[in-house]
Amino acid sequence: MTIRSSALRASILITADELAERVRAGEPPTLLDVRWQLDRPDGRADYALGHIPGAVYADLESELTDHSITGRGRHPLPSGAALQAAARAWGVRSGVSIVLYDNWNRAGSARAWWVLRAAGIHDVRILDGGLSAWTASGRALDTGAVVSVPGDIVVEREDLYDGELATLTASEAGEVPERGVLIDARAPERFRGESEPLDPVAGHIPGARNVPSGSLLDERGFFRETAELEQRFAGAGISNAPVVGVYCGSGVTAAVDIAALAVLGIDAALFPGSWSQWSSDPALPVATGATESEATR
Template structure:
């Protein structure tokens, strides 16, 4: 499937699969911070055959307490949802969204953490598909139930590495902890959602938006490498990432994967960290490196 085969797929590559009638499962994960339910927009126009995925209820478990605004779902919940979406063993999955790759990156991370390996993000998202002149379908899709088996029940100790709050703090001593939020939230100048403004002391700010070009495509690998090298990632013994609630940090983790670096996710992110008043909070720009 071309470059970055375990992370991204292009519109042309996906179109070739569809035109050749190759089996592929397409999932629509449109989600925005201020508009989390994308169901109506999905009904108005989606990739043909794409099944809608609800990030809030199918890629998160809001019954969990103390783990931030988007706690990870259980493996059994992911398996049940994936079977509803029609996910089948041995059939590749392509994920797309319509906003900053946040929804598709979250789904990419969750499915891979659950132990499903053949998962890719559509580079450029819905806009790229439309810009290429490809058609959209309306209404809903009703796939046959899938048969996928999810090997990992606990995604916090699943197929991808995660960090607890204590581990996120500790990684700043020996490695690099990336904060994927907007710079003004990192600096503590604005906090529209969580209880405190600022960042985890020692974290480095690499906003997820800086990893995409003005059309919503991931920047070329050389540019991504330069961004993360400037944050000290190339020299780090370990790399972790967090954001507001573990959603947009997945964009940074996907970008790091594109350049061959595996990073751990702090799933609770700032929404978990900021609920404990005993945890330190830093404001302003990142501290100078020693």
């Protein structure tokens, strides 16, 4: 691993050992527990049963999503004002770094990482390996809820669809394959259109390449080494692509792919509405079947 790639990785991911050392040194970050799963979206009860000491629960469904927005998929982005209120309630303070973790496939922590960075909050990292990385070495968990001292963070970006990280509209996402690479981060069977448990139509955006978010993690839930990540994306043809876009079911697990691409030094745009928005519009085309990139998984 080169010095540059190592630095990129360290700017996005943090190890459990590094986190523990910062706590021991009296330099604890603001720690957010963002556990969320497709079949268990509310992680508050699990958080109360055991979380990293000092971690505050951040709810993906109510605080990192604005369900009052229609026509933009199942997980529309929150407004800047709403995110600022939530972040202050979590205890986020200017000049204090943030570490995010979850307990399922890095989906919740990656979503929070993307949203906070899009809002202009830069010192944010994902705990590599999630909660299990913390407990694997016998580190203790606390129970109950943590009530933090209110923070003072200021979010200047009101519209995160036009925030500091690039996003795509549905029409823009459909055009990406003509001039770059559009990555679908869902499971292969959903991409191919063999099954669709959540959205009205099965399939994928025409021209998209499938790089499932789960394939970017090893069997323990850690992001794969940089060389392996490069290999996983190679079949999608991202090298020298002028534009890279990413979508998933509803803009959550796509953030895992975007974080992995960031480790490689590649800035990718998110289609926040993702397949849940695309498939709800009968005027938009749908493709099924595999592409050559499927062989890279």
